[in-house]
Amino acid sequence: GQSLEQPSEVTAVEGAIVQINCTYQTSGFYGLSWYQQHDGGAPTFLSYNALDGLEETGRFSSFLSRSDSYGYLLLQELQMKDSASYFCAVRAEAAGNKLTFGGGTRVLVKP
Amino acid sequence: DAGITQSPRHKVTETGTPVTLRCHQTENHRYMYWYRQDPGHGLRLIHYSYGVKDTDKGEVSDGYSVSRSKTEDFLLTLESATSSQTSVYFCAISAGRRDTEAFFGQGTRLTVV
Numbered sequence: 001g002q003s004l005e006q007p008s009e010v011t012a013v014e015g016a017i018v019q020i021n022c023t024y025q026t027s028g029f030y031g032l033s034w035y036q037q038h039d040g041g042a043p044t045f046l047s048y049n050a051l052d053g054l055e056e057t058g059r060f061s062s063f064l065s066r067s068d069s070y071g072y073l074l075l076q077e078l079q080m081k082d083s084a085s086y087f088c089a090v091r092a093e094a095a096g097n098k099l100t101f102g103g104g105t106r107v108l109v110k111p
Numbered sequence: 112d113a114g115i116t117q118s119p120r121h122k123v124t125e126t127g128t129p130v131t132l133r134c135h136q137t138e139n140h141r142y143m144y145w146y147r148q149d150p151g152h153g154l155r156l157i158h159y160s161y162g163v164k165d166t167d168k169g170e171v172s173d174g175y176s177v178s179r180s181k182t183e184d185f186l187l188t189l190e191s192a193t194s195s196q197t198s199v200y201f202c203a204i205s206a207g208r209r210d211t212e213a214f215f216g217q218g219t220r221l222t223v224v
Contacts, residue, residue: 099210
């Protein structure tokens with residue numbers, strides 16, 4: 001099966017940088033994706049890494065290392081509106097192509 | 112906007128009654144998913160579909176069934192609702208590169224009393 005591990009919670013101040021790690025146990029997956037969910041809302045897609053390396057999208061960057069079974073989401077120049085839960089996810093042909101999510105990391109940004 | 116609509120948005124039902132949640136998409140995506148979300152458990156996959164009449168179980172499928180008779184509709188049925196099925200249910204489709212980009216409906220808050 002597939003499993004993805006994330007820290008449960010991270011707290012930081014405005015303007016800081018936060019790194020959310022995602023370690024996984026799966027094989028033959030297509031890539032690692034990240035989602036943001038504000039309280040009371042639905043998850044929204046943030047980024048996808050098909051290949052090893054860093055993908056940058058504005059203040060958010062995502063990284064993947066298949067050899068280390070590890071990825072991370074980097075939130076820079078934190079803003080209050082970044083307070084939310086963040087999920088990593090994988091989809092693998094070996095697992096029937098289902099999309100599996102990590103348990104989520106709650107990020108709390110303080111003034 | 113991936114054109115995903117869930118109905119109903121809120122429902123209160125009694126223990127032992129059947130309940131059906133509907134997910135409708137407008138963009139002909141192949142993959143559709145049902146997740147439940149509970150505090151401390153993230154998003155757990157209930158069932159998913161990879162085409163009309165093609166479905167498979169997720170990690171928490173007991174007590175749930177699904178049907179997909181048309182590409183655009185994916186139904187989730189709680190055969191006999193229990194209090195442990197009180198949750199927020201999200202439908203999603205996947206798109207983009209290798210269908211790895213998921214887009215979610217607004218969610219259905221179900222309370223079983």
